[in-house]
Amino acid sequence: MSTSRTRATLWVILASATLTVMAGAILGPIVPAIQSSLGVSESRAGLIITTHGALIVLVSPFAGALIDRVGPRRPFIAGLLLYAIGGGAGLGIDSFWPLLASRAVLGVGVAFVYTGITVLIYELYEGQRMDRALGLRSSANSVGAVIWPLVGGALGTLSWQAPFGVYLIALPLGLLAILTVPETGGRSDSDGGTTDSETGLAGVVGVFRRRPMLLGVYLLYFGANTLLYTIVVFYPQLLEGVGVTSSFSISLYLAANGLAGGVSAALYDRLIARTSRPVLVTVALVLWGIAFAGATLVDSPLSAVPPVVAFGLGLGLVFPSAFGWIEALAPVDRQGQFSSYLASAGYTGQFISPVVFGPLVPAFGVRGVFGAAALVSVGGLLVVGILGRSRAA
Template sequence: MTNTASPPAPRQATGKQGAVILLGGSLTIVGSVMIAPVLPKIGAEFGPTTAHADALVPLVAAGPALTIALFAPIAGWMADRFGRKAMLMLATLLYALLGAAPSQLNELSHILATRLLFGCAEAMVMTCCTTLIGDYWQGADRSRYVGRQVVTIAVIGSIFFVLGGAVGETSWRAPFLLYLLPLLLLPVMAATLWEPTRAERRNGPRTTLDRAAWGRVATAYTLIFLGMLASFIVPVQSPVVIAGLGVTSSTLIGLCAGLGLLATLAGAMAWPLVRRRIGTAFVNALLLGLLAVGLWLMARADSYNAVLVAVAIHGFGGGMLVPNALAPLLENLPESARARGVGGFTSCLYLGQFVSPIVIAIIAATTHSIPSAIAVFSVATLALAGTWLLVGARRARPAHGADPA
């Protein structure tokens, strides 16, 4: 008798898998914010004995962003080749060990080298977690988890920023030991996540990238790179602008950063509703416009309260950036190249962060001040928003009802 039993139905991910993936994805923000409060102590420790310590110490926090940008495409290839779950668990293990290693090192060069390798682990974690969202869910559920990922990263980042500062009161080495906490996630990952089969990874009819899909992928890459150039200006340059107004209180500067975080959360939570109402292309124009207005107001601010208003407007636009770029990307990537596509996205995201201060410094060399450089950049961003608005209007009735990117 011939066995005609049908193949088992694809497994359905639930909130349990979602929670693990969201927590894993938040490790990337923890990688930088947790040690930011102790950078002055690291400088005081190594400054007298290490040449060029003033330039090297900031790279302890910022350096991993560069290696994430460079390694993320390779991480995507590895996740497609060797499996998402296996690579995620290996990356989480390396994240913990490399993250904690500086607590045992006594040379600034060794710490920096370890942090650069740590960035490779971060790239793999972020790429695998985002790819699993694309594998496990589709449609509205996928968009929901994309938005939740942004919110979770912001919340976890703020918690560990405070925690790193508190733990660092005793020693600059202590916050690095907190990187061992993700080891607790490993058994949960092993028990909860599964490696998607090819059928489960497909989550839709697309198996190849046609010309239109390639265009949307390129649009997502362009948007996230340019958007991060504008988004990262506020966390890096707002303390400079505030200090230029005569406000030197670390508490007030911290409150400004906290307001920016709340605005980012609000933007991320509002994104699904705004996208349903006006479509992806118009949200792109809207968020770029908000980023531009926020930057212009911050550059022209003549008081601390004016900076707060600017940061709030900027943060709301920034909160919509990642989900509005990532959702169309996941919708258009074929399953055979999903992780590689997400790796490219991750690379563009962190490359934008890394290049942002450099761009402002180059402009400032001509304008002779940081606020003037920010103002010039805001005008360019507003022009980009206007261009996106015009393109969105022309494609307001796309073929087959597709949502233009």
């Protein structure tokens, strides 16, 4: 594949990576408008944001299995088409249940796009080029988390349906993918990995038994997304306590979190060339412990900036590390299947975060949420240290 086409392929992959974040983020600013326009309760309006995530968790394993059978290109392109249909349908829907159904279609599309991107990177790049692509993919996610909510908020001033039009960007991306993304022949033993011929549940259990670190990678990704959503859900409440109340001002703090993650992820390939994934994850956990401990001490708008920046920097190290570990540990003929579990773990963490940490607010205040998150980060650091010592022994 020529250098120019390789570059075009990477840009299509990175642009598509921002869409997986956009799926829910772009509607965040207009939830109140959706609620009033459709005449539904706050919880029902919230389902418009979360339904696609539930479908991603459920559908991702099926997407991964299909990708292993037919390769990532066609499921990835089909996912972009479903994304455009499910997301863009909101332009012409003005009742709750049809809109909820369209969000389910969107979730199916995201599941195929998310896992398709992962396996495309595994199969199109190797070595430091793969590390760079994984870092840029995480950086694109972070940039998308900054840009798309602002776009949604701006279009929401026109009408509550206008932001749904942005989902249609997946259509031209799909056409570009047809032109630039090549078919891949998959990978075999000769690529440096091993295969596991067992299939079904017994095969999955067998892989985990032989490669127990896979479970640790899923737990890391689940925990990272759970902690991320303590920032997304509860940091605005903390900011209100120090006088930051406008939605735009709050969005700037969340944008700082995303930008910090984008910077560290963009540098990932250079960092991993000088150290190792365990070291980068350890640094991230230290940053998270400092960030959440600092959040419990926030007493002014200025002092609220370092915690979100520190957390974002750590997130930009953990996400590409998790994807890199899956590539190294999963059977080479089943990387779609095992990378799909990463998507399910991440979106489950996002969903469960307010359920786990929310009950702490009445008992300990919103600062109690970040105190608990700091303890979780320190616990993760201890686990990484123990595992490192046991391996050294």
